[in-house]
Amino acid sequence: MQGQSQQQAYDRGITIFSPDGRLYQVEYAREAVKRGTASVGLRTPDGVVLAANRQVSSPLMERSSVEKIHKADEHIGVASAGHVADARQLVDLARRRAQGEQLRYGQEVGVETLTRSITDHIQEYTQTGGARPFGVALLVGGIDEGEPKLFETDPSGTDYEWKAAAIGGDRDTIQGYLEDHYREDLDVDGGIELAVSALSEPEEEVVDAEAVDVATITTDDESFHSVEESRLESILAEIDTEETDE
Numbered sequence: 001m002q003g004q005s006q007q008q009a010y011d012r013g014i015t016i017f018s019p020d021g022r023l024y025q026v027e028y029a030r031e032a033v034k035r036g037t038a039s040v041g042l043r044t045p046d047g048v049v050l051a052a053n054r055q056v057s058s059p060l061m062e063r064s065s066v067e068k069i070h071k072a073d074e075h076i077g078v079a080s081a082g083h084v085a086d087a088r089q090l091v092d093l094a095r096r097r098a099q100g101e102q103l104r105y106g107q108e109v110g111v112e113t114l115t116r117s118i119t120d121h122i123q124e125y126t127q128t129g130g131a132r133p134f135g136v137a138l139l140v141g142g143i144d145e146g147e148p149k150l151f152e153t154d155p156s157g158t159d160y161e162w163k164a165a166a167i168g169g170d171r172d173t174i175q176g177y178l179e180d181h182y183r184e185d186l187d188v189d190g191g192i193e194l195a196v197s198a199l200s201e202p203e204e205e206v207v208d209a210e211a212v213d214v215a216t217i218t219t220d221d222e223s224f225h226s227v228e229e230s231r232l233e234s235i236l237a238e239i240d241t242e243e244t245d246e
Helices: 002-012 024-034 084-105 111-124 171-181 188-203 229-245
Strands: 039-044 047-053 069-073 076-082 136-144 147-153 159-161 164-167 212-218 224-226
Touching: 024 076, 024 136, 039 076, 039 136, 039 147, 039 171, 039 188, 047 069, 047 076, 047 136, 047 147, 047 188, 069 084, 069 136, 069 212, 069 224, 076 084, 076 164, 076 212, 084 111, 084 136, 111 136, 111 147, 111 159, 136 164, 136 212, 147 164, 164 171, 171 188, 188 212, 188 229
Parallel strands: none
Antiparallel strands: 039 047, 039 164, 047 212, 069 076, 076 136, 136 147, 147 159, 212 224
């Protein structure tokens, strides 16, 4: 009975380590991320591509209300997986940080600097009593002094830099696809095609243009752009043709 009580204490207390050095609430937050629909990010020599699966739970729901990719600053985008409300709070934090950098120093915030600000905030919620960790992971991509950058945030408050990464549901399958097909010499169009193909991999069929959201941040203008549905339809048609030929 006493052992069970101690287990519940480790399980419920965010500030209490288990005897084997685990924070169970952080691990549960990671499970919340896995329950979210997938997002993918990859960097190319001429920009960063962010793509997200934005499936809806009902045909009566407006797809446009499902936000998975956000503009954090003119040169930075964020894709999320996990609790949407948690993602929105972190994106708002990122926007305030970016605006503060511009107002205080008259310059754009760096991608790594912004990511570190987000993860510092996330980490505080892993050691604060009466709070819970953020049940969301983010992909933060943008242009930093002319160079494409891509980072992932974890519910523990850790950040990682990637060439290509997947977060959310079916992560292992999608990440495996990226590892097999990613090339460092991809252009942005090739990156979009790879990102959409990776999101399609778990279903073994090409996703619908309405069910995916894609954005790019390119080095030529260092600006965030949402990819139009008509362009996505063209790319998806090419992918479908290639798979049929195989």
